Amino acid sequence: MMKYVLGSLFLVLGLCVSAEEPFRPEAGKFPAVEKAHTYRGELVFVDHANRRGSLRVQGAGGTYFRNAPHPFALLPYAVVRYHGAPADLRDIPLGTVLHVKAFLPPDPKLSAVPVLPVDNKDKIAGYSGTGVAPAENHVLLLEDEASHCQREGLVWKLKDVDIKNNEGMIVASCEPKDGGNAKPTTENLTFDAATRIWRGRECLSVADLVAEGLWPASGKKSLDGQAVQLGITWRPTPDGIFTRFHISDLWLDDSAMQRATLVQTETHKAFIRSRWMPALVDNVEYGKFGRATVTATLFGGMDTSLYADFQKGGQVLANGAENTLKHAGGAYGPAHMASKGTLLNVTKAAVEPPLGSSGIQIQFETDLVIEGLRPGRVFRVRPAGWPQVQVPREEYVGDGSNAEDRFPTPIIFPKY
Template structure:
């Protein structure tokens, strides 16, 4: 059936006319419904709507929180963070962006170390870096060095230079790497190598057994307080490897494994009981024999205190030279202008 359209002067099928009328009625119905809903929403008091939105946000923010659980500590941008509130972990330095004071660590967690991926970190403006028991910069620390780290959540997550992770990320298990290998606390307050950590906390490594084969082998040792005796040892014994490239320092002497073998201090082959000799160790990571990937490697051995003091003195002079040419980072607290272009700056 066909109908004549008077407006356009043409003949159209009848089903087109009825379809147009049906769609027009549907549109009018939807428009009327929308107007009624908007009228009802506008009649609600603004204070009630604000209260409902606040309640909804509060419910969402506390949905996954346990009763009585405190919020994680996050340092304020304009204050020095306390060391005792920091999260501590240890890992291998695998990447350094020294110009921007950033880098990455492979963190030693509760799983297999070889499966741990790099975790980015950034130094806080007032962060302290120590190497060989002396102040240092990131450029002074070789890649592969095992570092002790104390870090916080990002003070300002919106402008963080490294990824911002969930606050409980350190409790999540990441495959075979286990837990603790990707903490959200990636803004570092203190970073130091093994020697710096032991000297700051007044600890030493006590050698218990040495196993030598072809100028390489392993050492069994335990980290103990400096004043304690071997009989008071409650620390767990740790097995670490060494090789012909391991540097040995004694007083002003620079030795290697073969020198100690020639002097009869270490055996040419086989095991020897070390009787708790107190030393300081520089620890790094490298692939170890027999498929053991969680065993750390000894890069340096300091046999006495004079040797350790010389190493600290060398690093101190290195850092001083760097500071003289690059200056020291500081925060400007107050600026007082005087006459004829002079000014007084108070900085921290």
Template sequence: MKTVIVRGSSFLLCCSLMVIAAASGQDNKRPEEPFRPEAGQFPPLDKSREYRGVLAFVDHANRRGSFRVPTTGEFFRNPPHPFAMLPYGIVRRNGAPADLRDIPLGTALHVRGFLPPDPKNSAVPVSGKGNPDRPAENHVLLLEDEPSFCLREGKVWKLKEIDLQKTQGMIIASREPKEGADSSASEEKMTIGAATRIWRGRECLSLADLIAEGVWPAEGKKSLGGQAVQLGLTWQPTPGGVFLRFHISDIWLDDTAMQRAGQQQTETHKALIRSRWMPAYVDAVEYGKFGRATVTATLFGGMDDSLYADFKKGSRGVMNAAENTLKHAGGAYGPAHMASQGPILEVTKATGEVPLGSSGIQIRFETDLIIEGIRPGRVVRVRPASWPEVTVPRDEYLNDGNSLEDRFPTPAIFPKY
């Protein structure tokens, strides 16, 4: 097959500095020069800047939001840093495909970002240069929570000690390779509380359950011997003058529990994509007579395999124009209003390494009514006819005009009383 690559305060306590350095220093890596992807192309992952952030705000319909980036400053005073997902940007939660709407506010996230491909069309403010707490690379290729990051990297959290005082406590742990040890891994001290969810096999337990079983003490310290687990991390205000200390929202004690969490998240995401359609880049359009055309498009990556399997040669497909935020852009009454329809002529898969963001799966689709938004280099949404035809909320599609100003709601959306 021929592979197509488409286009703070001045005063800090010493303990606070130590905690912040342990939490953020190892997670803020940048390439030699900031990289700006070309519109319509999948950028190389190794050109991205890697950093960590805590989710502060989400506008899921426009695939954007803001982080607070851990730095050697008063974390709670750091202004929210805006970010936007690239059209092909991937979100992962619990080791599974996800959407921004699935990520709870306050979640600690790992980010791989670039400069905006086209600053004039960015969904968020852009900066010509970055600093530690406001990286200029705020257009995101990969956004993943703590368990997703650890599963991809082959790492676990090894619990060293717990110190409980009734329903609150502290855990000391280090993030290390699942197999073997890492002598350079630094220990982190994180809070735990009565609301922390503890997953064991098919069970969802609480702090009180482990205390009742005698696994953990009701009061005082206990060595945990390096028990390997996966952790869900969030941030919340911490007493004692510590400006940045992560809080444990979830503990997965075994592989079964983690796999079940991933399976549930996968099903949530599959239902979303079937109702919103698969995003793709248009590689080429061969125009015929009287509105006929054959469209070649590359499906975006990061989805469950079963979604790609639904695109079959000989089946029918439906394709609609989309905006870079993945909002449907053609039709005043929803995605199916002006969408092009026709048979899927061919489905091919690239061999060799495929860049992150691309599935490597290319479809050729024929229609007798090509619409304006389906052009080379543009984003589209496509679905097999076997997926349900449903309407989507008004905030998830644009009118036929497809102007940049129409992407984001204004106060005019609210009724006057």
């Protein structure tokens, strides 16, 4: 009987066609985030070198554990955030629940993940319901719960806790930090002895809160709407509950959250300095004997100190890259075939740039323009003061003669 009830429910959900119009970005342009499709899901697979992975997407109703991993690829200018700071895919643990804003593939022929029918998010996927495999699988924004809440001005308010043997359930609601008329949705979230609890500079456990008398050793206690930030994951649950999320981290105060943000910021700054800043070529003015003046826009989502290193009159190195941001050309690291030059100008847009763009435009002159520096192409650039290191083999494509190396096919992903 339950089988037929669920089937009828999914049929009704499937008839509720999405009001969003599928949008396909244009190459060389930053798309408007307002046109993106929004969803969230659990990170279950990562191919960090090719900036792609899979999410178990939360759909409309359905049995969450049955939802097949849904492949996604990061757009070259995608913004990834973890703990309220810039991040790379390699920084985010598997199992983390992420919020996504994504589009159709800009060029389906070059997609590194499967290309799906444009209305796929409205289709019923068996017991999983609708929305679990959207065709919008090219991501502009990928962020964990803490990053999402900080960007949207939200906090989690803890209503009460029910605990036994250092594990149990918290009833909480996600609400605007400054109040408002929005009606919060209450959720039941699990926690256990492995849940990390952050307070100022301390990393506590559930047992520590019990020992301090803040939480009971057993039974229920009201938490009076205590405002916190949460890290959320998913794990299989008993009792026939299909969609219930789990607390991996709990930040009790702003100081604790700020420290987590600082640590992740420093991690990402070191990463970008070793891999170079990604950018988009806006224009190239060709001169004689290989000389050229290149104008480009630096990608967004980075720490401001990285952008501050680009100063007029400074020296830069620029190397071609593919849409996966892999360095292209040369067999001895990114500096092998890089163009060298002087920054002629660094300007900041007067208006708020679209997500993915920093709004910072650089112009430099070089006496050796390489193939990767063409209008509309992605490349990487670094100020001369950044360290010159060799990137691991999986992060560059050599001379680019192998098409599958340049544009990874989606063949690694199962067809569910």
